[in-house]
Amino acid sequence: MGFEYTDTIVAIATLNIEKLVEFYTNLLGQEPITFIPNVYAEFKFNSWRLGIFQPQQTHESEFPHSDKNRISLCLEVSNLEEAIAHLTSIGFPPPGKIAIASHGKEIYAYDPDNNRIILHQAITSNN
Known part of the structure:
Protein backbone atom coordinates (compact mmCIF):
# COMPACT_ATOMS: atom_id res chain seq x y z
CA MET A 1 0.00 0.00 0.00
CA GLY A 2 2.94 2.38 0.49
CA PHE A 3 2.78 5.64 2.35
CA GLU A 4 1.27 9.07 1.77
CA TYR A 5 3.38 11.92 0.55
CA THR A 6 2.44 15.53 0.05
CA ASP A 7 5.07 16.83 -2.37
CA THR A 8 7.99 15.81 -4.54
CA ILE A 9 11.41 17.43 -4.27
CA VAL A 10 14.40 16.49 -6.39
CA ALA A 11 17.41 17.47 -4.28
CA ILE A 12 20.93 18.12 -5.53
CA ALA A 13 23.82 18.20 -3.07
CA THR A 14 26.68 20.47 -4.08
CA LEU A 15 29.76 22.14 -2.71
CA ASN A 16 29.24 24.92 -5.33
CA ILE A 17 25.76 26.11 -4.37
CA GLU A 18 26.07 29.67 -5.68
CA LYS A 19 27.20 28.45 -9.10
CA LEU A 20 24.41 25.86 -9.34
CA VAL A 21 21.73 28.31 -8.21
CA GLU A 22 22.88 30.78 -10.87
CA PHE A 23 22.84 28.02 -13.51
CA TYR A 24 19.31 26.80 -12.66
CA THR A 25 18.02 30.39 -12.37
CA ASN A 26 19.30 31.04 -15.91
CA LEU A 27 18.17 27.66 -17.26
CA LEU A 28 14.66 27.80 -15.83
CA GLY A 29 14.12 31.55 -16.23
CA GLN A 30 12.97 31.97 -12.65
CA GLU A 31 14.38 32.96 -9.29
CA PRO A 32 14.29 30.41 -6.49
CA ILE A 33 11.24 30.65 -4.24
CA THR A 34 13.54 30.07 -1.27
CA PHE A 35 17.18 31.12 -1.10
CA ILE A 36 19.47 30.88 1.92
CA PRO A 37 23.04 31.74 0.79
CA ASN A 38 25.52 28.88 1.18
CA VAL A 39 22.75 26.62 2.50
CA TYR A 40 19.68 26.02 0.31
CA ALA A 41 17.72 27.15 -2.73
CA GLU A 42 14.41 25.86 -4.03
CA PHE A 43 12.59 26.23 -7.35
CA LYS A 44 8.86 25.46 -7.66
CA PHE A 45 7.24 23.77 -10.63
CA ASN A 46 3.68 22.63 -11.23
CA SER A 47 3.81 19.40 -9.27
CA TRP A 48 7.34 19.19 -7.87
CA ARG A 49 10.23 21.23 -6.51
CA LEU A 50 13.97 21.32 -7.16
CA GLY A 51 16.08 21.80 -4.05
CA ILE A 52 19.79 22.61 -4.16
CA PHE A 53 21.69 22.34 -0.90
CA GLN A 54 25.19 22.48 0.46
CA PRO A 55 25.82 19.57 2.85
CA GLN A 56 26.63 20.46 6.42
CA GLN A 57 30.34 20.26 7.18
CA THR A 58 29.79 17.10 9.24
CA HIS A 59 28.34 15.39 6.13
CA GLU A 60 30.79 16.61 3.49
CA SER A 61 32.82 13.40 3.80
CA GLU A 62 29.73 11.51 2.53
CA PHE A 63 29.55 13.74 -0.54
Whole structure:
Protein backbone atom coordinates (compact mmCIF):
# COMPACT_ATOMS: atom_id res chain seq x y z
CA MET A 1 0.00 0.00 0.00
CA GLY A 2 2.94 2.38 0.49
CA PHE A 3 2.78 5.64 2.35
CA GLU A 4 1.27 9.07 1.77
CA TYR A 5 3.38 11.92 0.55
CA THR A 6 2.44 15.53 0.05
CA ASP A 7 5.07 16.83 -2.37
CA THR A 8 7.99 15.81 -4.54
CA ILE A 9 11.41 17.43 -4.27
CA VAL A 10 14.40 16.49 -6.39
CA ALA A 11 17.41 17.47 -4.28
CA ILE A 12 20.93 18.12 -5.53
CA ALA A 13 23.82 18.20 -3.07
CA THR A 14 26.68 20.47 -4.08
CA LEU A 15 29.76 22.14 -2.71
CA ASN A 16 29.24 24.92 -5.33
CA ILE A 17 25.76 26.11 -4.37
CA GLU A 18 26.07 29.67 -5.68
CA LYS A 19 27.20 28.45 -9.10
CA LEU A 20 24.41 25.86 -9.34
CA VAL A 21 21.73 28.31 -8.21
CA GLU A 22 22.88 30.78 -10.87
CA PHE A 23 22.84 28.02 -13.51
CA TYR A 24 19.31 26.80 -12.66
CA THR A 25 18.02 30.39 -12.37
CA ASN A 26 19.30 31.04 -15.91
CA LEU A 27 18.17 27.66 -17.26
CA LEU A 28 14.66 27.80 -15.83
CA GLY A 29 14.12 31.55 -16.23
CA GLN A 30 12.97 31.97 -12.65
CA GLU A 31 14.38 32.96 -9.29
CA PRO A 32 14.29 30.41 -6.49
CA ILE A 33 11.24 30.65 -4.24
CA THR A 34 13.54 30.07 -1.27
CA PHE A 35 17.18 31.12 -1.10
CA ILE A 36 19.47 30.88 1.92
CA PRO A 37 23.04 31.74 0.79
CA ASN A 38 25.52 28.88 1.18
CA VAL A 39 22.75 26.62 2.50
CA TYR A 40 19.68 26.02 0.31
CA ALA A 41 17.72 27.15 -2.73
CA GLU A 42 14.41 25.86 -4.03
CA PHE A 43 12.59 26.23 -7.35
CA LYS A 44 8.86 25.46 -7.66
CA PHE A 45 7.24 23.77 -10.63
CA ASN A 46 3.68 22.63 -11.23
CA SER A 47 3.81 19.40 -9.27
CA TRP A 48 7.34 19.19 -7.87
CA ARG A 49 10.23 21.23 -6.51
CA LEU A 50 13.97 21.32 -7.16
CA GLY A 51 16.08 21.80 -4.05
CA ILE A 52 19.79 22.61 -4.16
CA PHE A 53 21.69 22.34 -0.90
CA GLN A 54 25.19 22.48 0.46
CA PRO A 55 25.82 19.57 2.85
CA GLN A 56 26.63 20.46 6.42
CA GLN A 57 30.34 20.26 7.18
CA THR A 58 29.79 17.10 9.24
CA HIS A 59 28.34 15.39 6.13
CA GLU A 60 30.79 16.61 3.49
CA SER A 61 32.82 13.40 3.80
CA GLU A 62 29.73 11.51 2.53
CA PHE A 63 29.55 13.74 -0.54
CA PRO A 64 30.93 12.19 -3.72
CA HIS A 65 33.98 14.13 -4.88
CA SER A 66 34.07 12.67 -8.37
CA ASP A 67 32.63 13.78 -11.66
CA LYS A 68 30.18 10.86 -11.66
CA ASN A 69 26.58 11.88 -12.22
CA ARG A 70 24.66 12.08 -8.97
CA ILE A 71 21.27 12.69 -10.59
CA SER A 72 19.61 12.87 -13.96
CA LEU A 73 17.08 15.66 -14.24
CA CYS A 74 14.77 15.07 -17.19
CA LEU A 75 13.01 18.13 -18.57
CA GLU A 76 10.24 17.60 -21.11
CA VAL A 77 10.40 20.44 -23.64
CA SER A 78 8.09 21.48 -26.45
CA ASN A 79 10.95 22.54 -28.75
CA LEU A 80 14.27 20.75 -28.33
CA GLU A 81 16.21 23.08 -30.62
CA GLU A 82 15.08 26.14 -28.61
CA ALA A 83 16.11 24.41 -25.36
CA ILE A 84 19.54 23.61 -26.82
CA ALA A 85 19.94 27.22 -27.98
CA HIS A 86 19.03 28.47 -24.48
CA LEU A 87 21.54 26.18 -22.76
CA THR A 88 24.18 27.29 -25.26
CA SER A 89 23.36 30.96 -24.60
CA ILE A 90 23.96 30.52 -20.85
CA GLY A 91 27.31 28.85 -21.50
CA PHE A 92 26.45 25.15 -21.18
CA PRO A 93 25.97 23.72 -24.67
CA PRO A 94 25.12 20.02 -24.80
CA PRO A 95 28.29 18.14 -25.81
CA GLY A 96 26.58 15.47 -27.95
CA LYS A 97 24.09 15.19 -30.74
CA ILE A 98 20.31 14.80 -30.64
CA ALA A 99 19.30 11.15 -30.30
CA ILE A 100 16.12 9.86 -31.92
CA ALA A 101 14.23 7.18 -30.00
CA SER A 102 10.80 5.59 -30.26
CA HIS A 103 9.50 7.95 -27.56
CA GLY A 104 10.88 11.15 -29.12
CA LYS A 105 14.16 12.96 -29.41
CA GLU A 106 16.54 13.92 -26.64
CA ILE A 107 19.94 15.29 -25.82
CA TYR A 108 22.09 15.23 -22.70
CA ALA A 109 23.41 18.41 -21.16
CA TYR A 110 25.26 18.98 -17.87
CA ASP A 111 25.07 21.53 -15.08
CA PRO A 112 28.21 23.06 -13.47
CA ASP A 113 28.54 20.05 -11.11
CA ASN A 114 28.31 17.63 -14.07
CA ASN A 115 24.82 16.39 -13.16
CA ARG A 116 23.07 15.09 -16.26
CA ILE A 117 20.10 17.03 -17.63
CA ILE A 118 18.08 15.12 -20.21
CA LEU A 119 16.15 17.41 -22.53
CA HIS A 120 13.37 15.37 -24.12
CA GLN A 121 10.83 16.28 -26.80
CA ALA A 122 8.04 13.73 -27.14
CA ILE A 123 6.78 12.61 -30.51
CA THR A 124 3.50 14.30 -31.35
CA SER A 125 1.54 14.70 -34.55
CA ASN A 126 3.12 18.20 -34.84
CA ASN A 127 6.78 17.11 -34.89
